[in-house]
Amino acid sequence: MEKQNLINFLSKNLDFNEDKISLLLEDCQVKNLKKHEFLLQESEFCQFTFFVEKGLLRQYSIDEKGKEHTILFAPENWLVSDRESVYFNQPSSYFIQAQEESDVVMIGNNFFEILSEKIPEFTSFNNKLLHNHIRHLQNRINMLLSASAEDRYLQFIEMYPDILLRVPQIMVASYLGITPESLSRVRKELAKKNFKN
Amino acid sequence: MEKQNLINFLSKNLDFNEDKISLLLEDCQVKNLKKHEFLLQESEFCQFTFFVEKGLLRQYSIDEKGKEHTILFAPENWLVSDRESVYFNQPSSYFIQAQEESDVVMIGNNFFEILSEKIPEFTSFNNKLLHNHIRHLQNRINMLLSASAEDRYLQFIEMYPDILLRVPQIMVASYLGITPESLSRVRKELAKKNFKN
DNA sequence: TTCGGTTCTTAACATACATCAATGTAGGGT
DNA sequence: ACCCTACATTGATGTATGTTAAGAACCGAA
Numbered sequence: 284m285e286k287q288n289l290i291n292f293l294s295k296n297l298d299f300n301e302d303k304i305s306l307l308l309e310d311c312q313v314k315n316l317k318k319h320e321f322l323l324q325e326s327e328f329c330q331f332t333f334f335v336e337k338g339l340l341r342q343y344s345i346d347e348k349g350k351e352h353t354i355l356f357a358p359e360n361w362l363v364s365d366r367e368s369v370y371f372n373q374p375s376s377y378f379i380q381a382q383e384e385s386d387v388v389m390i391g392n393n394f395f396e397i398l399s400e401k402i403p404e405f406t407s408f409n410n411k412l413l414h415n416h417i418r419h420l421q422n423r424i425n426m427l428l429s430a431s432a433e434d435r436y437l438q439f440i441e442m443y444p445d446i447l448l449r450v451p452q453i454m455v456a457s458y459l460g461i462t463p464e465s466l467s468r469v470r471k472e473l474a475k476k477n478f479k480n
Numbered sequence: 481m482e483k484q485n486l487i488n489f490l491s492k493n494l495d496f497n498e499d500k501i502s503l504l505l506e507d508c509q510v511k512n513l514k515k516h517e518f519l520l521q522e523s524e525f526c527q528f529t530f531f532v533e534k535g536l537l538r539q540y541s542i543d544e545k546g547k548e549h550t551i552l553f554a555p556e557n558w559l560v561s562d563r564e565s566v567y568f569n570q571p572s573s574y575f576i577q578a579q580e581e582s583d584v585v586m587i588g589n590n591f592f593e594i595l596s597e598k599i600p601e602f603t604s605f606n607n608k609l610l611h612n613h614i615r616h617l618q619n620r621i622n623m624l625l626s627a628s629a630e631d632r633y634l635q636f637i638e639m640y641p642d643i644l645l646r647v648p649q650i651m652v653a654s655y656l657g658i659t660p661e662s663l664s665r666v667r668k669e670l671a672k673k674n675f676k677n
Numbered sequence: 678t679t680c681g682g683t684t685c686t687t688a689a690c691a692t693a694c695a696t697c698a699a700t701g702t703a704g705g706g707t
Numbered sequence: 708a709c710c711c712t713a714c715a716t717t718g719a720t721g722t723a724t725g726t727t728a729a730g731a732a733c734c735g736a737a
Contacts, residue, residue, distance in 0.1 A: 344622060352625040354618075367618065370611045376622075406603060413610040414567045420617035421551075421564060425541060425573075427624040428549040428657045432694070451714060460625045465694055467716055629724070648684060662724055664686055 285313045288360055289334045289388050296408050307401065312389045316381035322363075323379040329368035331389045335361050338385020339449055343457065344377050353458035356382075356446045362412070382450050427460060433469050435459040482510045485557055486531045486585050493605050504598065509586045513578035519560075520576040526565035528586045532558050535582020536646055540654065541574050550655035553579075553643045559609070579647050624657060630666050632656040 286308055293308075294301050313336065316322070323329050325345065333340065340357040342365075354377060357363040368375040369392050398405045426435055436459060440447055447455060456466040483505055490501050510533065513519070520526050522542065530537065532554050539552040539560055551574060554560040565572040566589050595602045623632055633656060637644055644652060653663040 344626075346626040350626065352622065354621070366611055367615045370608075371615070410606075410610070411567075413607070413614065414563055416614055417610065417617065418564045418568070420614065420621060423621055424551070424617060424624065425549065427621065428654075429541075429543040429547065453714065457625075462695060463715075464696080464717085468694090471716080650684065659725060660685075661687085661726080665724085668686080 285386065286311070286336065286388055288336045292334070292360055296411075297402060297404060299402055299404075307398065308388070311391070311394065314387050314389055316385045316387065318381055318384050320381045321378060322381070322387065323365065323375055323377065325376055325378060326374045327368075328372070329365040329375045331391060332362055332364035332369070332395075333357075333379065334388040334390060335359055335363070336386040336388060338387075339382040339446070340379055340385060340387070341382050341450070341454065342377050342379045343454075351454075351457045352460070353454055356443065356450065356454075356458065358446060358449070366416075382454075432459065432461045432465055433472065435461070436466065436469050436473075482533065482583065483508070483585055485533045489531070489557055493608075494599060494601060496599055496601075504595065505585070508588070508591065511584050511586055513582045513584065515578055515581050517578045518575060519578070519584065520562065520572055520574065522573055522575060523571045524565075525569070526562040526572045528588060529559055529561035529566070529592075530554075530576065531585040531587060532556055532560065533583040533585060535584075536579040536643070537576055537582060537584070538579050538647070538651065539574050539576045540651075548651075548654045549657070550651055553640065553647065553651075553655065555643060555646070563613075579651075629656065629658045629662050630669065632658070633663065633666050633670075 286305070289308065290301050290304050293299070293304050297304070314322075316338065322331075322333055322340065335357050337359060339359075340361075340363050341353060342355040342357070342363055343351050343353045345351055355363060363379055365375045365377050365379075367373060368377075395405070395409055399409070426438060430438065436455075439455065439459060452466055452470075453463040456463040459466065461469075483502070486505065487498050487501050490496070490505075491498050494501070511519075513535065519528075519530055519537065534556060536556075537554040537558075537560050538550060539554070539562075540548050540550045542548055552560060560576055562572045562574050562576075564570060565574075592602070592606055596606070623635060627635065633652075636652065636656060649663055649667075650660040653660040656663065658666075
């Protein structure tokens with residue numbers, strides 16, 4: 284089934300059997316994306332939360348000088364959304380784009396509310412997702428405040444070893460907050476110190 | 481009453497009258513802090529969420545090189561906590577310290593659950609708090625990824641004009657992710673361009 | 678009031694990282 | 708198989724920011 288990953292994800296966390304979840308998910312569309320296709324662009328209102336069944340999404344912003352800044356990489360089994368846009372009803376300042384041919388489940392903005400009504404325990408699960416998100420952002424801030432280019436890169440490959448292989452370095456650089464040239468040099472340095480990869 | 485700010489804060493957001501809220505808050509202690517007193521230190525488990533009735537708190541971390549990184553300034557009517565420690569039951573990697581003589585309401589970790597039971601609408605309010613938190617962190621990441629020292633400073637005084645006057649520059653610098661010397665230079669430059677403040 | 682510490686400023690110098698530019702390389706589309 | 712475009716690498720150079728160090732201003736405690 285095309286939503287199998289999402290169903291697993293929910294049933295694992297909700298202790299609610301697969302069939303029932305599958306039923307609840309009936310309203311959610313699945314969308315197939317070609318590489319480089321957009322799910323959201325700057326100034327649009329984010330209408331969905333996206334669950335990645337297959338492939339890889341990237342969320343990024345573009346600043347006044349035209350530079351891209353990668354906010355998030357979302358491989359299989361990740362949720363992506365612009366919560367700010369969804370929750371506060373603002374035009375988004377982000378782009379969400381498929382980096383590979385991908386399948387995503389489009390979760391409508393009211394879907395979580397509906398789930399909350401039908402599955403009381405969902406509220407606390409949603410809470411957990413939010414806390415996870417906060418933890419993730421907090422760690423990133425810490426990294427940006429304290430770590431050098433090399434340290435950031437090392438942290439990155441530690442945390443997302445596979446993503447390194449799936450996206451161009453230029454995007455990893457924009458995630459780390461450095462230029463692609465700098466990243467290339469960092470890698471060269473690490474190679475000297477006989478660092479694999 | 482010593483918890484008046486918190487009562488206002490909740491009654492404004494919950495549409496629940498002051499007396500009832502006041503009653504619910506009875507279990508929460510109020511603590512008076514002298515300047516530089518700690519509410520939380522690294523490796524401790526964060527047991528409370530703190531609401532600032534009066535004064536100013538600062539949350540910060542210290543990295544391997546001994547450098548401080550300010551995570552958050554919390555003046556009157558702000559909530560502070562290490563959600564990661566509270567929610568995931570981990571030792572904290574942060575310090576929370578009073579920058580001024582302060583009064584805080586100590587909100588126990590189960591208090592929000594209790595409130596949820598007594599005030600159904602509280603769940604969605606809590607949700608809003610979490611989303612606000614996420615928005616705040618997200619904006620900060622954007623800033624760290626894209627803005628120069630000067631831009632960061634300008635954003636900071638725009639956003640927190642009063643805090644600048646209440647804490648030493650050294651701490652503002654550690655919030656912005658730059659050295660105090662750099663901050664001093666930035667300010668000098670801005671002064672040249674006849675920038676007030 | 679004086680003392681001692683913290684903070685702020687300034688300057689000279691160091692360095693990590695950015696920028697610019699050129700070349701090389703690889704993958705996708707026709 | 709070819710070209711085209713995007714990406715990676717490298718070197719020369721520039722710049723913002725860090726580092727170190729010193730003195731000045733400030734402030735709280737004795």
